[in-house]
Amino acid sequence: MSVPNAGDPGPEQPERPDAEGGTSRWHPVGARAARPDSKSGTHEVDLTGDRTDLPAEVTTALAPLVQRPGRSAVLLDFDGTLSPIVDVPADARPLEGAIDVLAVLARRFAVVAVVSGRPVDFLAPFVPDAVVVSGLYGLEVLRGGRRTDHPGAAPWRAVVDEVARRSVIDGPAGMVVESKGLSLTLHYRTRPDVEHAVTGWASAQAARSGLVVRPARMSVELHPPIAADKGSAVDGLAYGVESVGFVGDDRGDLPAFDALDRLEERGIAAVRVAVASDEVPGELVDRADLVVDGPSAVLDMLRYLAADPA
Ligand SMILES: [Mg+2]
Numbered sequence: 001m002s003v004p005n006a007g008d009p010g011p012e013q014p015e016r017p018d019a020e021g022g023t024s025r026w027h028p029v030g031a032r033a034a035r036p037d038s039k040s041g042t043h044e045v046d047l048t049g050d051r052t053d054l055p056a057e058v059t060t061a062l063a064p065l066v067q068r069p070g071r072s073a074v075l076l077d078f079d080g081t082l083s084p085i086v087d088v089p090a091d092a093r094p095l096e097g098a099i100d101v102l103a104v105l106a107r108r109f110a111v112v113a114v115v116s117g118r119p120v121d122f123l124a125p126f127v128p129d130a131v132v133v134s135g136l137y138g139l140e141v142l143r144g145g146r147r148t149d150h151p152g153a154a155p156w157r158a159v160v161d162e163v164a165r166r167s168v169i170d171g172p173a174g175m176v177v178e179s180k181g182l183s184l185t186l187h188y189r190t191r192p193d194v195e196h197a198v199t200g201w202a203s204a205q206a207a208r209s210g211l212v213v214r215p216a217r218m219s220v221e222l223h224p225p226i227a228a229d230k231g232s233a234v235d236g237l238a239y240g241v242e243s244v245g246f247v248g249d250d251r252g253d254l255p256a257f258d259a260l261d262r263l264e265e266r267g268i269a270a271v272r273v274a275v276a277s278d279e280v281p282g283e284l285v286d287r288a289d290l291v292v293d294g295p296s297a298v299l300d301m302l303r304y305l306a307a308d309p310a
Pocket residue numbers: 077078079080081248249250
């Protein structure tokens with residue numbers, strides 16, 4: 001099996017110093033904890049070579065997935081994980097090469113899934129058919145070409161639509177409204193100064209409509225009051241596997257880490273991977289088994305997982 005070379009990380013990370021060499025920076029948690037005063041706490045790893053090039057901390061962290069891919073699940077967030085964060089949500093795209101690597105992974109692993117707050121309609125064009133798409137925190141799932149909605153979600157479409165329209169018309173100036181059908185996101189990324197106005201607006205709309213508020217990355221989300229988050233999505237996707245890895249970068253990924261904690265208590269091997277950025281929640285990093293530096297390092301990690309054993 002051939003593995004694509006590490007590609008250009010794209011214009012969104014122009015400062016990446018190691019792009020020319022096809023290498024990646026890794027932040028194994030143990031190594032950082034052991035050397036808090038080191039200059040960068042990072043390792044330079046050439047992932048275009050064989051697997052033995054990786055530091056022991058990384059191979060140890062990923063070993064449960066590598067050792068039994070046919071009984072493992074690899075679950076990934078989208079924004080900030082497979083796709084660099086962008087100012088305009090609709091412009092988000094996975095890094096070049098990510099789709100190809102996901103396709104290889106899907107042939108190798110028991111389950112590969114993208115788990116996102118985005119709707120399935122947005123994600124599906126970027127995800128190979130063999131990869132499961134869990135959209136809107138599991139309210140929508142696309143698996144093997146078949147789409148299923150959470151049974152309790154449908155009545156909330158009209159409520160979400162009304163709140164979205166009202167938010168466009170009467171919401172705080174500078175707030176960007178993104179309707180996703182069964183949920184909506186109110187963004188302040190382009191106007192951080194209106195954060196409090198946006199969160200206040202969201203709370204008022206939640207109280208009025210019955211939707212519930214969830215804080216997200218430079219945004220607030222309004223969801224149906226249905227017990228669906230990335231944790232419940234992971235519970236469904238990881239059913240029957242012996243090892244599960246989850247990669248995420250945001251507060252909305254904490255419930256996925258919670259799910260991995262619960263699975264671990266039942267004897268399932270769990271690999272929690274946090275994607276570092278200026279905005280990553282400290283709790284996500286603190287709880288991670290492995291911290292990688294941005295979507296380009298996620299892609300390199302996936303290439304490693306997709307590679308034939310050395
Ligand atoms: Mg994310």
